[in-house]
Amino acid sequence: MSNVLNPDHYTQMAIEPIEVIEQGKMDYHVASAVAYLMRGGRKGDAIDDYKKALNFLHRRIYGTWFVEPSPDRAEPLSAVLKLVK
Numbered sequence: 001m002s003n004v005l006n007p008d009h010y011t012q013m014a015i016e017p018i019e020v021i022e023q024g025k026m027d028y029h030v031a032s033a034v035a036y037l038m039r040g041g042r043k044g045d046a047i048d049d050y051k052k053a054l055n056f057l058h059r060r061i062y063g064t065w066f067v068e069p070s071p072d073r074a075e076p077l078s079a080v081l082k083l084v085k
Contacts, residue, residue: 017039
């Protein structure tokens with residue numbers, strides 16, 4: 001069972017996300033993205049974690065949550081990445 005203060009999906013890493021976040025003095029949105037990227041796949045589906053990270057970065061840049069297009073209108077990843085440049 002995972003400990004609330006030391007969850008398994010973070011403590012199995014060489015360095016925990018909180019250490020990276022504190023050293024980098026990151027704002028909330030960037031810190032959340034870093035945490036989701038670092039834990040990717042350790043607690044559930046990695047793709048879900050990566051989408052959550054992208055969503056926090058989208059909110060940091062644009063001030064809104066990303067709305068994923070419906071599958072019938074999905075754009076290639078290259079088109080989505082152009083939004084963050």
